[in-house]
Amino acid sequence: MNSNQSGNCDRTQNNTFAEQPIGIFDSGIGGLTVLREILNLMPRENMIYLGDTARVPYGIRSSETVTKYAMENTEFLLGKKIKLIVVACNTVSAISLDTLKKKTDVPVVGVLFPGAEAAIRSTRNRRIGVIGTETTIHSSAYHRAITSLNPETEVLGVPCPLFVPLVEEGWTDGEVTRKVATRYLEGLKESNIDTLVLGCTHYPLLKGIINEVMGDGITLIDSAVETARVVGEILKGAGLLRKNDAPPERKFFVTDSPDRFRKVGERFLGHKIEYIEKVEIPVI
Amino acid sequence: MNSNQSGNCDRTQNNTFAEQPIGIFDSGIGGLTVLREILNLMPRENMIYLGDTARVPYGIRSSETVTKYAMENTEFLLGKKIKLIVVACNTVSAISLDTLKKKTDVPVVGVLFPGAEAAIRSTRNRRIGVIGTETTIHSSAYHRAITSLNPETEVLGVPCPLFVPLVEEGWTDGEVTRKVATRYLEGLKESNIDTLVLGCTHYPLLKGIINEVMGDGITLIDSAVETARVVGEILKGAGLLRKNDAPPERKFFVTDSPDRFRKVGERFLGHKIEYIEKVEIPVI
Numbered sequence: 001m002n003s004n005q006s007g008n009c010d011r012t013q014n015n016t017f018a019e020q021p022i023g024i025f026d027s028g029i030g031g032l033t034v035l036r037e038i039l040n041l042m043p044r045e046n047m048i049y050l051g052d053t054a055r056v057p058y059g060i061r062s063s064e065t066v067t068k069y070a071m072e073n074t075e076f077l078l079g080k081k082i083k084l085i086v087v088a089c090n091t092v093s094a095i096s097l098d099t100l101k102k103k104t105d106v107p108v109v110g111v112l113f114p115g116a117e118a119a120i121r122s123t124r125n126r127r128i129g130v131i132g133t134e135t136t137i138h139s140s141a142y143h144r145a146i147t148s149l150n151p152e153t154e155v156l157g158v159p160c161p162l163f164v165p166l167v168e169e170g171w172t173d174g175e176v177t178r179k180v181a182t183r184y185l186e187g188l189k190e191s192n193i194d195t196l197v198l199g200c201t202h203y204p205l206l207k208g209i210i211n212e213v214m215g216d217g218i219t220l221i222d223s224a225v226e227t228a229r230v231v232g233e234i235l236k237g238a239g240l241l242r243k244n245d246a247p248p249e250r251k252f253f254v255t256d257s258p259d260r261f262r263k264v265g266e267r268f269l270g271h272k273i274e275y276i277e278k279v280e281i282p283v284i
Numbered sequence: 285m286n287s288n289q290s291g292n293c294d295r296t297q298n299n300t301f302a303e304q305p306i307g308i309f310d311s312g313i314g315g316l317t318v319l320r321e322i323l324n325l326m327p328r329e330n331m332i333y334l335g336d337t338a339r340v341p342y343g344i345r346s347s348e349t350v351t352k353y354a355m356e357n358t359e360f361l362l363g364k365k366i367k368l369i370v371v372a373c374n375t376v377s378a379i380s381l382d383t384l385k386k387k388t389d390v391p392v393v394g395v396l397f398p399g400a401e402a403a404i405r406s407t408r409n410r411r412i413g414v415i416g417t418e419t420t421i422h423s424s425a426y427h428r429a430i431t432s433l434n435p436e437t438e439v440l441g442v443p444c445p446l447f448v449p450l451v452e453e454g455w456t457d458g459e460v461t462r463k464v465a466t467r468y469l470e471g472l473k474e475s476n477i478d479t480l481v482l483g484c485t486h487y488p489l490l491k492g493i494i495n496e497v498m499g500d501g502i503t504l505i506d507s508a509v510e511t512a513r514v515v516g517e518i519l520k521g522a523g524l525l526r527k528n529d530a531p532p533e534r535k536f537f538v539t540d541s542p543d544r545f546r547k548v549g550e551r552f553l554g555h556k557i558e559y560i561e562k563v564e565i566p567v568i
Contacts, residue, residue: 055339055347065338165449176463183460245441257346283567 007026007184018240021046021249023071023082028056029261030201031088034111037228040233042055048080054255056090057164059133067096072281074100081242082106086231090132090199107234114230115197116145122219123195126153129188132199134159135149142199156191160184167202173209181213188215197221248253252276302438302524305330307366309357312340314485315372315547315551318395321512328526330533332364338539341448342375343417346445356565358384361415367524368389373417374484378425391518397513399481399507400429406503407479410437413472418443426483439474444468451486452548465497471500481505484560513525536560
């Protein structure tokens with residue numbers, strides 16, 4: 001009787017918990033490519049997105065600063081009673097994920113491990129390329145993640161600092177971007193890799209050009225797609241997928257320039273941003 | 285007797301004051317092009333440079349946020365007992381200069397008015413182009429400054445968001461940058477301007493390519509050169525040029541990533557950065 005009551009109670013609690021939103025943060029708008037894939041896979045979920053646009057970009061900052069900002073963003077999302085946190089930023093995933101996991105009782109999913117696992121599943125010749133911001137590549141975090149899964153894999157990292165500004169400018173196609181991509185990727189192309197990880201959330205918007213430059217023989221790993229898959233598995237495994245049929249809530253918070261976020265962000269997200277609010281993130 | 289004493293005292297005070305450094309700040313490394321021109325013109329001066337690299341770039345932030353950061357940077361420099369402040373950032377000069385002037389008793393020189401004045405002196409057909417970050421151009425501050433000097437002048441502003449990342453990547457020459465410049469500048473080239481203001485402190489490093497794309501008929505106005513000239517005039521007029529022959533002090537403060545600042549910054553400055561320190565800017 002007691003155990004039955006407790007079982008009912010757990011189920012009720014679980015149903016309430018399942019209603020709570022998924023929290024997702026990034027330094028800016030890049031994480032919207034991850035949100036997009038999560039919404040594709042789990043369109044019923046309530047979502048809260050935080051873009052720390054007052055302090056973007058994280059990719060050029062020191063590790064210490066990145067972790068400080070990431071902890072502040074996490075505290076903000078925990079205050080919104082989220083059921084799971086997605087760190088939709090490669091730089092933070094590369095540097096600060098362990099620190100964030102220690103701070104919170106809800107699951108924390110980064111974009112790095114899902115991408116690393118997919119790369120290991122994809123490669124045949126155990127030669128994997130990774131492209132990302134300077135900080136992500138120089139942290140060697142992808143190298144560590146991939147070789148922890150299979151030590152006999154060779155990982156070649158190349159920073160592509162101009163890709164983010166090109167995407168934000170909307171130049172996701174055309175001659176200039178093709179030439180920039182050719183210059184960044186020519187070394188990787190000649191290095192006999194068979195798999196390339198897009199290690200920055202902006203890069204899915206350049207998939208067409210990257211694919212064109214690298215050629216069909218090389219499999220591109222889109223961390224956004226892989227991360228959405230892992231989020232789905234965790235929520236399903238814990239019985240925390242939302243079951244309610246009421247329309248889901250999607251709220252966007254930014255620390256600066258909501259108009260610019262909306263304008264550029266709708267291109268990343270692929271649909272309208274209705275609710276957006278500028279907030280101050282309390283400094284820890 | 286009394287007046288003589290007072291005169292000696294003033295002169296002594298003035299000499300002491302002249303020893304104090306010029307303070308200069310920017311959101312990052314761009315302002316080093318301004319510092320470079322000041323050092324060219326006044327090599328004896330003591331200098332303190334603050335690069336707010338933890339919060340760079342300002343050019344994509346809201347006006348409110350830019351002014352808040354600028355006020356915090358100004359407080360930091362005033363704490364170092366500087367004799368004059370140079371706002372070596374077009375975004376701040378465009379948005380926050382009046383607020384900063386109200387806050388301080390030492391002269392505050394922005395990069396915007398010196399550039400606007402030089403453009404007015406240069407133009408023959410009263411058609412002036414201005415290039416800069418999105419925030420600088422959309423603020424219309426150059427337009428206001430130039431037309432306040434001569435209301436019959438036509439001002440055409442074009443934002444060039446990719447120029448800053450290209451310069452920071454070190455791609456100040458070559459095909460990609462030439463194509464980007466051609467795309468941004470083609471409208472201005474056809475618009476019959478005779479003078480073009482480089483309204484961003486990074487752009488002097490692209491002078492070669494911009495000149496090549498625009499052609500010889502168009503005079504480029506380098507705000508860094510013009511600002512240094514105005515600083516010299518103010519200090520000379522107030523009898524505050526340093527007279528001491530002892531080697532001058534040059535100190536650099538940054539809010540994040542001193543190693544990256546030193547590496548990229550020495551290219552901007554044209555010589556070694558010896559003393560560099562990471563600091564926390566107190567939030568107002």
